[in-house]
Amino acid sequence: MSTITTKTFSTPSGDVISTVPVGAIYAPGTVLDESGPLVGTVIVSDDIVAPLAPWSLIVKAGEVLTIVDVGGNQSADCLMYNAHDTAERYSVPDTLAWQGNAYVREGTVLRSNLGHPLMTVVGNEIDRQDTIGGACSKESNTLRYGQHTEYQHGCRENFLAEASRHGLGARDLVSNLNWFMNVPVEADGALGIVDGMSAPGKRVAIRAEMDVLVIVSNCPQMNNPCNDFNPTPLRMIVTAAPTSTTTGTDL
Numbered sequence: 001m002s003t004i005t006t007k008t009f010s011t012p013s014g015d016v017i018s019t020v021p022v023g024a025i026y027a028p029g030t031v032l033d034e035s036g037p038l039v040g041t042v043i044v045s046d047d048i049v050a051p052l053a054p055w056s057l058i059v060k061a062g063e064v065l066t067i068v069d070v071g072g073n074q075s076a077d078c079l080m081y082n083a084h085d086t087a088e089r090y091s092v093p094d095t096l097a098w099q100g101n102a103y104v105r106e107g108t109v110l111r112s113n114l115g116h117p118l119m120t121v122v123g124n125e126i127d128r129q130d131t132i133g134g135a136c137s138k139e140s141n142t143l144r145y146g147q148h149t150e151y152q153h154g155c156r157e158n159f160l161a162e163a164s165r166h167g168l169g170a171r172d173l174v175s176n177l178n179w180f181m182n183v184p185v186e187a188d189g190a191l192g193i194v195d196g197m198s199a200p201g202k203r204v205a206i207r208a209e210m211d212v213l214v215i216v217s218n219c220p221q222m223n224n225p226c227n228d229f230n231p232t233p234l235r236m237i238v239t240a241a242p243t244s245t246t247t248g249t250d251l
């Protein structure tokens with residue numbers, strides 16, 4: 001029987017234990033900025049997601065999730081579900097068709113396969129976010145980068161592991177959103193996966209419009225520049241819904 005060695009990452013609210021094996025660490029000298037909530041002041045939960053690891057949480061209606069790109073240019077692959085009926089889940093085509101634009105920016109309403117608002121982007125510190133590039137997997141890595149990458153886990157494997165904690169499986173994985181990943185749509189319609197435009201401490205904030213199960217893969221990809229070839233932590237901060245006296249003033 002093998003033993004998994006764990007690493008400890010400190011956060012302002014205390015230590016968080018990760019089950020990511022030792023070795024899954026960022027390069028020495030990497031600039032890290034854990035920043036803070038982009039929207040809201042009352043912190044409900046505060047987690048550090050280790051490099052290469054998955055994460056999930058139910059964000060209640062009205063609460064705001066701030067995702068911090070702690071080390072810069074770290075792709076946070078993301079899926080969202082109606083927490084009370086997971087057959088309703090994030091839909092890329094509904095989201096993009098409704099807003100008539102290929103990029104996710106502040107104001108974008110992230111819609112479900114039923115067209116309902118799941119979450120709204122209420123703060124965004126980089127120019128645009130991607131929801132076309134998809135998630136990496138050991139299958140796509142093998143196809144793109146060679147058979148030697150078969151044993152590297154990807155975002156799909158992270159999604160499957162984390163989804164299983166909520167009774168979900170492969171049939172529940174749909175097209176995802178990639179926070180902090182730079183996927184430009186060129187004039188001829190081609191997509192690129194190129195060097196990032198984020199930086200340590202940059203944030204995006206999304207407000208839950210219903211109770212939403214959020215699943216994130218801190219992308220393990222090391223075969224293209226989507227993580228600067230140096231996977232770094234993410235910080236996930238949930239802040240409370242504003243009270244009635246402050247509604248509309250702190251968003």
Ligand SMILES: [Zn+2]
Pocket residue numbers: 075077135136137154155156219220221
């Ligand atoms: Zn990935």
